Amino acid sequence: MLPGRGPDGRAAVTRLSRLLGARTAWTAVGDGEFFCPGCGGDRNYQRLTGQRRFALLGVPLLPRGTTGPVVECAACRRHFGTDVLDHPTTTRFSAMLRDAVQTVALAVLAAGGACARGPLETAVAAVRAAGFDDCTQERLAALVEALAADTGRFTGEPCAAGLAIELHEALDPLAPHLAAAGRESIFLQGARIALADGPYTPAERDTLSTVGAALTICATDVTRLLTMARTPS
Ligand SMILES: [Zn+2]
Structure with missing residues (x-):
């Protein structure tokens, strides 16, 4: 027989569920x-x-x-x-963010050719703010050299496929965990490095397009952000 309603019934159900x-x-x-x-x-x-x-x-x-x-x-x-x-841990997330900013900075510097003082200074500030406290101009310049050697200077195609792979490796895992404003902020840091020694060169625009794509920013927004970076905030 099923236990009835009321206090007695409820007690019976509780007893039953304790048993079975x-x-x-x-x-x-x-x-x-x-x-x-x-x-x-x-x-x-x-x-x-x-x-x-x-x-x-x-x-x-x-x-x-x-x-x-x-x-x-x-x-x-x-x-x-x-x-x-x-979801990445907080530690992993900060590391990804730091790597992303540094990789974007290096890619833009490499696209700009020889490391001029202005872009290097802007890049060092961005990389330090992202968490690499001990970043220096010398260190970044050395990394740019290494990157350029690694990603295609030897094949005569700087800033091409190799650099795109580096950017995707650093940005693809991060992008899904960032809000639009966060992704745009990384992009803008890259754009400001490119602008530190004058208007965008075609190579810098190319690199920034790759950065935008890896950050899942659409082409229209990339154009908007490239313009936005030119007006001081
Ligand atoms: Zn817990």
Whole structure:
């Protein structure tokens, strides 16, 4: 007979569910660091798969299939879908941002040819603000040399495919995690480096188009931002 309504009925249901319930036995299948949306910070996690079982008086009975996988935060113990791992940790995110700004700066400097003082100064300021506190003009100039050698000066095609690959490698993983304003800000920093020694050269425009594409900024917005960078903010 089904338990009736009212206080007695509710108590019966509670007793029943205590006697007979589905239990999940979790097994750790991996771990790492993630950004926990539950307690809001970089935390360790365990990746768990579960075996669902019926339990009588807390004793597991028949297997009821697998469940999960889930991600369990080591700090708050909450469970999340594995899609939380798609979001970078705060540490990883800052590193990606720093690398992105530096790569854009190097690409624009390389496109500008010889490293003139103005663009180098602007680039150093941008790279330092992005988190490379020890960035110097000498260091950036050396990196530009290395980049140019690496990405095509030897094949006689500077700023072509090799540079585009570098830019995509640095910007593609970052772009999905940035709001439009954040992506535009990285682009504008590149544009201001290019403008520090006069109007955009065709090579600088090319490079900035690649930067825009890698940041998933559409061509219309790239044009708007190229103009915007020319007016001091
Ligand atoms: Zn947490």
